[in-house]
Amino acid sequence: GQQLNQSPQSMFIQEGEDVSMNCTSSSIFNTWLWYKQDPGEGPVLLIALYKAGELTSNGRLTAQFGITRKDSFLNISASIPSDVGIYFCAGPAGGTSYGKLTFGQGTILTVHP
Amino acid sequence: DTAVSQTPKYLVTQMGNDKSIKCEQNLGHDTMYWYKQDSKKFLKIMFSYNNKELIINETVPNRFSPKSPDKAHLNLHINSLELGDSAVYFCASSQEGASRQYFGPGTRLTVL
Numbered sequence: 001g002q003q004l005n006q007s008p009q010s011m012f013i014q015e016g017e018d019v020s021m022n023c024t025s026s027s028i029f030n031t032w033l034w035y036k037q038d039p040g041e042g043p044v045l046l047i048a049l050y051k052a053g054e055l056t057s058n059g060r061l062t063a064q065f066g067i068t069r070k071d072s073f074l075n076i077s078a079s080i081p082s083d084v085g086i087y088f089c090a091g092p093a094g095g096t097s098y099g100k101l102t103f104g105q106g107t108i109l110t111v112h113p
Numbered sequence: 114d115t116a117v118s119q120t121p122k123y124l125v126t127q128m129g130n131d132k133s134i135k136c137e138q139n140l141g142h143d144t145m146y147w148y149k150q151d152s153k154k155f156l157k158i159m160f161s162y163n164n165k166e167l168i169i170n171e172t173v174p175n176r177f178s179p180k181s182p183d184k185a186h187l188n189l190h191i192n193s194l195e196l197g198d199s200a201v202y203f204c205a206s207s208q209e210g211a212s213r214q215y216f217g218p219g220t221r222l223t224v225l
Binding site for chain 1: 117144146153154155156157158161163168169171203205207210211212213214215216217218219
C-alpha cells in the first residue's frame with residue numbers, strides 16, 4: 001500500500017525559531033493535507049493543498065505541494081510554545097478509495113520557552 | 114459547538130467484554146470514518162460510511178462492527194475485547210468522501 005514518510009521524526013527547538021518538516025511518498029498524490037494533534041485531542045486540519053507547486057499559508061504556517069507530486073513541506077515561522085504537538089501529513093489513497101486517507105508517522109515538535 | 118463528538122472519552126474494561134463507542138457530527142457531512150491510533154501515534158483508517166452505507170472496511174477483525182443509524186452518527190461496537198485493542202479511536206467526517214476530514218477528540222480504550 002501507499003506509504004508516507006515524514007521527517008524529522010521529532011524536533012526540539014527554542015521559541016522564536018523557524019521549523020521545517022517534510023513528507024515524501026513513493027507514489028503520486030493529488031492532495032496533500034497537514035494536520036496537528038495536540039496531546040489528548042484529535043488531529044486538526046491546518047492546510048490542504050490541491051495542485052502541484054501550490055504554496056498556501058495559514059498564519060505562521062506555510063505548506064507547499066511538491067512539483068513531483070510525491071512530496072510536501074510544512075514550515076512554521078517564529079515558533080511559540082503552543083506549536084507543540086504532533087504534525088501529520090496525509091493524502092488520499094489511490095484508486096477507488098473514497099475518502100481513505102494515508103497518514104505519515106508524524107513529526108513531534110517540542111518548543112522550549 | 115462541537116463539530117465531531119465522541120463518547121466516552123476514556124474507556125477501561127476487561128478482556129473479553131463487549132463495548133461501544135458513539136460518534137456524532139453536526140457538520141452536515143455525509144461521510145464518517147473510524148480511525149485507530151496505536152501507541153506509536155500511527156493513524157490508520159478502519160471504516161468509512163457514506164449515507165449510512167459501508168464504503169471502506171480495512172480488514173478489521175469482525176469483532177469490530179460499525180453501525181450508522183443516520184448520516185450524522187457512526188457508532189463502533191467491539192466484541193470480545195483483546196489486549197491489542199487498546200488504542201485511541203477517532204471518529205471523523207467529511208463531505209462526499211472528501212479528503213478534508215474533521216476529527217473528533219478521540220476515545221482512549223484500555224483493555225486490561
